[in-house]
Structure formats: C-alpha cells, structure tokens
Amino acid sequence: MSEIEATAAPPRPDLLLRLRARLDDLKPPLRVLAESLRGAESPIDFVAADPSGQVVLVLVGGDGECLELLARGLAQKSWAEPRLRDWLQLAPNLGIRADQPCRVLLLCPEFRPETLAAARSLPPGSLALARYRCVRAGAQVHALVETVDNGGADASEGSGRRGESGRESPPALAERRPSQGAPAPPFRTGLTEDDLDLSPAEKAEFE
Amino acid sequence: MPRELGDVLHFFLGDAEGPDPEGAPFRNVAPPRPAALPVIALPLSERDVVRAAFAWNLAVEVARLGASATLVAPDGGDPSPAWPEPGPGPVGADVRRAAAGDLAELYRGAMDVAVSRAADAPEGGLVLVCVPPVWLRRPEGGAALTRWSLLFTSSDGRDLLETYGLAKTLLRLRPDARVGVTVHGARGLADAESAFRRIAEVAGRRLDASLTSYGLLVDDLHVYRAIVARRPVGLAHPQSRAARALRDVARLLLEDAREMARV
Numbered sequence A: 001m002s003e004i005e006a007t008a009a010p011p012r013p014d015l016l017l018r019l020r021a022r023l024d025d026l027k028p029p030l031r032v033l034a035e036s037l038r039g040a041e042s043p044i045d046f047v048a049a050d051p052s053g054q055v056v057l058v059l060v061g062g063d064g065e066c067l068e069l070l071a072r073g074l075a076q077k078s079w080a081e082p083r084l085r086d087w088l089q090l091a092p093n094l095g096i097r098a099d100q101p102c103r104v105l106l107l108c109p110e111f112r113p114e115t116l117a118a119a120r121s122l123p124p125g126s127l128a129l130a131r132y133r134c135v136r137a138g139a140q141v142h143a144l145v146e147t148v149d150n151g152g153a154d155a156s157e158g159s160g161r162r163g164e165s166g167r168e169s170p171p172a173l174a175e176r177r178p179s180q181g182a183p184a185p186p187f188r189t190g191l192t193e194d195d196l197d198l199s200p201a202e203k204a205e206f207e
Numbered sequence B: 001m002p003r004e005l006g007d008v009l010h011f012f013l014g015d016a017e018g019p020d021p022e023g024a025p026f027r028n029v030a031p032p033r034p035a036a037l038p039v040i041a042l043p044l045s046e047r048d049v050v051r052a053a054f055a056w057n058l059a060v061e062v063a064r065l066g067a068s069a070t071l072v073a074p075d076g077g078d079p080s081p082a083w084p085e086p087g088p089g090p091v092g093a094d095v096r097r098a099a100a101g102d103l104a105e106l107y108r109g110a111m112d113v114a115v116s117r118a119a120d121a122p123e124g125g126l127v128l129v130c131v132p133p134v135w136l137r138r139p140e141g142g143a144a145l146t147r148w149s150l151l152f153t154s155s156d157g158r159d160l161l162e163t164y165g166l167a168k169t170l171l172r173l174r175p176d177a178r179v180g181v182t183v184h185g186a187r188g189l190a191d192a193e194s195a196f197r198r199i200a201e202v203a204g205r206r207l208d209a210s211l212t213s214y215g216l217l218v219d220d221l222h223v224y225r226a227i228v229a230r231r232p233v234g235l236a237h238p239q240s241r242a243a244r245a246l247r248d249v250a251r252l253l254l255e256d257a258r259e260m261a262r263v
Helices: A012-025 A065-090 A112-118 A199-205 B003-011 B049-064 B104-117 B134-137 B143-147 B158-171 B189-205 B221-231 B241-263
Strands: A004-006 A031-038 A043-049 A057-060 A102-106 A127-137 A138-150 B039-043 B068-074 B094-098 B125-131 B148-153 B179-186 B212-217
Touching: A004 B143, A012 A031, A012 A043, A012 A057, A012 A127, A057 A138, A065 A102, A065 A112, A065 A127, A065 B049, A065 B221, A102 B134, A112 A127, A112 A138, A112 B134, A199 B158, A199 B189, B003 B125, B003 B221, B039 B104, B039 B143, B049 B068, B049 B094, B049 B125, B049 B221, B049 B241, B068 B104, B094 B104, B104 B125, B104 B134, B104 B143, B125 B134, B125 B143, B125 B241, B134 B158, B143 B148, B143 B158, B148 B158, B158 B189, B179 B189, B179 B241, B189 B212, B212 B241, B221 B241
Parallel strands: A057 A102, A102 A127, B039 B125, B039 B148, B068 B094, B068 B125, B148 B179, B179 B212
Antiparallel strands: A004 A127, A031 A043, A043 A057, A127 A138
C-alpha cells in the first residue's frame, strides 16, 4: 500500500482540477456550473450551486493570499448578484435561485487570524472558508478540503428544501401552466392575459 | 404586400443554397435622404436579456450594412447589466437612453434621434426603440411610435399567444400599424415557418390583420456567450449561423426602412 504524504500544491490548473472534484464532498455539496468565469476584473474559479439553488462563488488562493482573496470574493459577489436573473434567463435549467444573494467560498492552504476575523464580521451565509491540503499517494496527487468556517450555511438545514436523500435536486422551475383555478403567470414581457385582453377563444388557438 | 416567411426563406437556407451573407454588399442604390429615419418599436422588457440582446445586435448589423443605426431605450428602470453602455458602439451603432416616463415622451425622444441621425445618413438607416410593454396600455399621445413594430417570439405556444396579444394591442392603437414578427429559438426552418404561419393565420382571421415576417434568429451558444461578454454576435462570431441570421433580418428591416423613407 502506497504511503500518503503531504506534498506541495501542483500547478494551478491541476490544483483546480483536483479541488473541483472535492466540491461535491462539501457540506452542503456544490454543483459546478461554470469554471473560470470572467467576473469583476478577474476570473471566478468556479461558479457553483448548492442543493437549494443558492449560487456559490468559489475562489482558490495560494499561500498568503487569503486576505486578498476575501476582498476579491466580495467584489465578485457584488458583480455576480445583479446578473443572476440574466443567467437564469439564458439558461432556465440552471437550477439557481436568482432571489438569493450569492455565497462566497474561499479555498486556501491557511487563513490568517485577520482573515478569519474579517470573515466573521460579515453577515451569516455570505462567506465560507475551507482549507485545502495536497497529499501524494504513490503517483497520484489528491486534494483534501476541510471546512474552516461555513459562514452559517448549515448543511443539515440548508437554505432550501431537503429531500430524504439529503441531496436536493435543483429547485423546481416556475410552472408555465398554472394549477387549476390559479391565474396564468405573466408573459415574458411581464404583461398578463388580462393586460392583453385575450379571450378564452383566442387563448385556445395557441394551446 | 404582407411578407410570408416563405418569401424570405432563401435567406436562411444553408450556404449551398442561400446568398453569401458576407460577400455581396447591400444593394448599391443611394436612397433619397429622408427628413427623419424610420422608427421601429420593439416592445420588450428591459430585463429580457435575450431579446434585448437581439435588438442591440440587429442595430449593430444594420450599421455593418453601412446604414445608420440607433437603439433607443427609456432611461431609468432596472436594466440588465448586460445592456450596452450608452453612446457610440461597435461599427457606429449608437445606443441612446431617452428621458421618458410614458409612450408619448418616448416617441418624442425617438423622433429627436430619428431627425438628428437622418442628417448624417446618406445610406439611410433605422431607429430601433425598446418600448416597455406596459406603456402600450396607456398610449396617450404616443401611438405614433407604434406605426411600425417588431415582435420577437419563439415557437412555444405561450410565446405565440403573447405575441398575438401584443399584435392585437398594437393594432388597437393603430389599425394601420405594420406589425412584424421574428421567430427565435426555433429548432429549424420548418419549425419557424410553422410558428409564423400559425400566428399569422390567427391574426388574419381574428384581427383581419396581416403580419409581416422578418425571418428568424438563432438562439445558440454563440448568442449567449456574446451576451455575457457584451460583444455583438456579428463581431464575436461572424461566421456563426446566429450572426448570419441577424444579418439577414437586419437586411429585411433595412429594405423596409428604405421603402418607408421613399413613401
């Protein structure tokens, strides 16, 4: 059996690949939607969603970068939040909640006390911290991730519905057709059937 | 004469059959310079990212065809971050925000642009005006803006119903309105043709109105990437089907704009 030993982080592309595989193991688990998305002046390493559909922006830093990464994370959060509705329009099956603020997850080898203090001063649920370690097992390098501060994102409750499996499917998309008796949802323009004075016969033409 | 999608289908066929969209320049006829450029109203929500992007990209394609193109939208509101910045844009397509709180003010703002841009438009051009759909419900003094309008629709039944409803609203404002329809997101030409025919047939029967087809647009990854990057599709991916479709729809709009300017 190969020995497992701590090792230096591999080059950044490899590191991101290995960390990406670990995001699913976090609590709550994260589903990656995009990688290296150009955000506010710099890339967002991963744009992900948790089981409730809350968007999580994941930034990966190296040694000594935790405080700067915190500032970048908040900037990216500010950049991304106004765009969530647009993303949902462009990709309706994304399964994200545009009505919720983004959460930021910072991954660093270590977090300085200053960074931890700054993180704790932020509103609950806005920022989470996780430490990563790289280990070598034989020829393979693996990344291990350990949550330092989940920022109030309680894995057992989450911010949305929980299923029996503990893994949520993305939140149901808005129904295009109302349930019986309920008024029809607005059209894409925001107007309703009443606004457009549509008769039942006219509606039936397009069913 | 109302245009059927079939009349313009050749624009949207594959390379082997259609005209080369990048090769031949727009027709080499110098039109008489009008006092004001034609104005076309596009009823769409400022938060409708895809259709707002189509509007902007059409303006860019009109400019790429050598004509004047301005996209006007009312100031204020809650525009998407993907909305282009005001001012001169790529290839001279202009974006203007008009101080307007209703349809009448928007019409006056659009006409100011139409007159001022006409002076510098030897090849003619077009002013595309994004109209908040809710303003159509209180059109006092602004019905003139809807003389010519363009509606985007997918082939989905609910979208077709909405487009029919908008056409009905526009024709109530102005029975002489020219209402155009561009189908987007269709699975293919047949799907787009079927969608247009469906809505045109219902409009003809129930509203006694002829809708004008302005072809189809392609919703594909290039469009979405261009939207996110805030770059026109025609410049970001000029050889893509999406860019070619935009160019063809722009040609159709420009042809009608020139015809209107001559009348």
